[in-house]
Amino acid sequence: MLTAIEMKDIVQKRSHFELGPVNLVIPKGYVTAIIGPNGSGKSSLFRCILDLAKPDQGTVEVLGEKVGAHDNWQLKRRIGYVPEVTSTINDHLKAEQQAAFTRKWYPEWDINRHQELLRRFEIDASLKLRKMSKGMRRKFDLIIAMSHNPELLLLDEPSSGLDPIAWKTMIDVIHRYMDSGERTVLMASHIIDEVRRLADYIVFVVHGRVLGMYEKDTLLESWSVLYTDIGEGNVHWQSMPGYHSAEYTGGSAYKAVTSSAVEAEDWCRSQGVRIVSKQRLELDDILTALIEQERIRIQS
Template structure:
């Protein structure tokens, strides 16, 4: 894996009804990492700790291999941009250009021509107060301002919230181009599988306050298959599955046809045929199906 942008070492955070952690994680530098999981899994809490809006009770966080328990130094903060799930109330009475002027003061690397280009690309109103914008318009401003800061580390918490399909597609294209042009490290918290599919290099899965691991996105595709085989009875199907490692959920679909889920099916396909079993068809599981299996404890890259 590349150099570390973020490292969590046994990080724990207490919440009213649960504990987040202990979390151990390394986010590689220069890649897009998608933080996925159900609502309430702890994604926003993790994001808040990374920008030090809240602090862990236990453990250590490192940014670019350095811990900062007393607070992030200004030079580092000026290289981090954060788009929270809920917009900042302090900017409500400003227009987009006014809010940008304030942010520009704090970010030495601010790219004003790029910000103005994004304002036009995203069709952000110039004269409306931020509080009077639609949720989608406000979201587009937040993303444009974050990118204009030219951050080394970009944290996005549910960035597509409120965006219509056209703005969503523009956002994805813009983010991808930004990463390609700058080599920035991006951590994006999302529950939208298509965002993961299109943007992410790595996937981190959170479930019930725990990190279930990190893996390269491309390694997931083809990791699981649903397979249909010729089987005259449930007993015959179960006998077949018992001979194959990494199979789940055998089911007799109709008399003569059974199905099951298989990890790394291509490694076992010849073995199945050598056993005299006819493979009727197979399909690769979709990304969301693979993530669901992962949450159930079936990590795709383990035996």
């Protein structure tokens, strides 16, 4: 599998927050979603990738080039970026003026692609940026980021402010962007349905630490709640594969959470535990479970 981004031993220390050490490989040709609570370090990772902020230690490679070693202006031409917070510097410009200005920096700017995206997102290019609603400006930022057909697209909370129709359009546009198999998306999002629809891989980030990177479908198949009946016996739940928690629910019934569903079910049968029913966890429940594990780790 080819690599789009590689972060090695990245540490960034600030007075109120510490990121890392982060070791992370983002595969080329896929959509990878970073999810985690607000303030967990998602935007800090984006800034390190773009050389907008320097890590105190470690290295970042993007599309085969080391970031920060020299002026990476040629590398940045291969990247599209939608930040979490829109810049207001050029708010006095019309959308068409902003596009004309940006176009000068990108030799691969595709005017037909730009016009198509304006139509898809229903943006009036004669409108001044400061007159745009939050959702309209978000759509325009995405259009600008994609009009030069970048190899790598970085999206920090891309759907912030979008109405449901615009959100569905964004999902479709990104799917079509990925059709060639040669492009890569790294996105940070707290919209679970967005992650489910777009992501191939998921990275969980909490308190500046990467808790893991997972293939989405495998992850969703692995985490389950098992509703069980232990009968007359006693069960040492901590020995269950993928054990996260076990809660007594009355009589001889327990609710157990595991990150290794198949192995846990085999283990239950070997222990004489009857599985009454089972339910897969949603992404937000998995994140909550990982946050709880991290909290216990920090306190121990």
